[in-house]
């Protein structure tokens with residue numbers, strides 16, 4: 482399979498339920514070999530979009546394709562796409578091993594695949610417990626195991642972090658990274674930015690069913706700035722400007738510098754025998770960015 486054959490594409494995707502437009506004219510691409518965060522507040526239309534990508538919901542207009550084909554036309558859907566949706570149902574009397582065994586048989590998975598996944602998903606110890614005893618986090622792991630059974634190259638995960646504790650979150654991020662590094666296409670939705678920001682390469686942000694931003698995370702957050710405090714701020718500003726930095730005042734004795742990293746700022750200060758009392762690299766406040774992207778400006782007018 483070439484890389485392009487693994488891309489997810491939404492093109493003018495729209496879904497209306499009566500008067501409610503859940504998703505409106507959504508166009509984006511999700512590339513293989515990366516983790517893409519599908520972000521937006523509750524009710525933004527993430528689940529509806531993911532359901533359209535997997536053929537569970539029929540778009541009112543527009544198209545959703547995976548590797549250039551609508552989900553329904555894929556030759557081996559369960560071997561191409563693995564999906565996890567909130568509220569995945571398990572038979573309460575089945576053990577995790579039973580549950581995976583049923584799906585493995587349906588997907589024609591080789592022997593040993595169930596044990597492999599129980600291990601990969603950290604469920605080996607709980608393999609023979611009935612799913613009715615499972616915590617939300619264990620259910621999430623079992624959903625993920627089910628999605629991964631057919632060794633799919635494309636993964637669509639709707640809020641997979643729901644119910645995971647911090648350790649589970651960190652484990653999930655590691656798993657997502659690994660799956661993407663193996664060349665898979667990984668689309669993961671979340672309404673909580675900080676849960677995914679450490680792992681996503683790209684983002685697609687929606688609000689009220691419409692696209693707000695899409696692209697590499699680094700492009701959306703911009704380059705870091707450096708905040709420097711110095712009793713020699715005036716001379717330091719001149720030295721940094723001469724060193725190709727862009728400098729603006731940020732309070733008494735304090736400068737905000739763009740275009741130079743912290744070591745370069747420190748080196749230039751040392752070259753000019755100027756004192757530094759504090760040096761901080763500022764990354765964009767991502768929560769604020771997310772808030773800005775998702776706040777409905779129409780309401781503010």
Ligand SMILES: Nc1ncnc2c1ncn2[C@@H]1O[C@H](COP(=O)(O)OP(=O)(O)OP(=O)(O)O)[C@@H](O)[C@H]1O
Nearest residue numbers: 498501503521522523524525526527528529530672
């Ligand atoms: N079957 C349906 N019938 C009517 N309205 C629906 C249906 N499914 C979704 N909606 C509406 O479409 C909008 C988008 O819902 P959706 O579940 O896709 O959002 P979401 O971003 O996944 O939210 P959450 O994070 O809360 O799951 C909401 O206003 C929702 O009420």
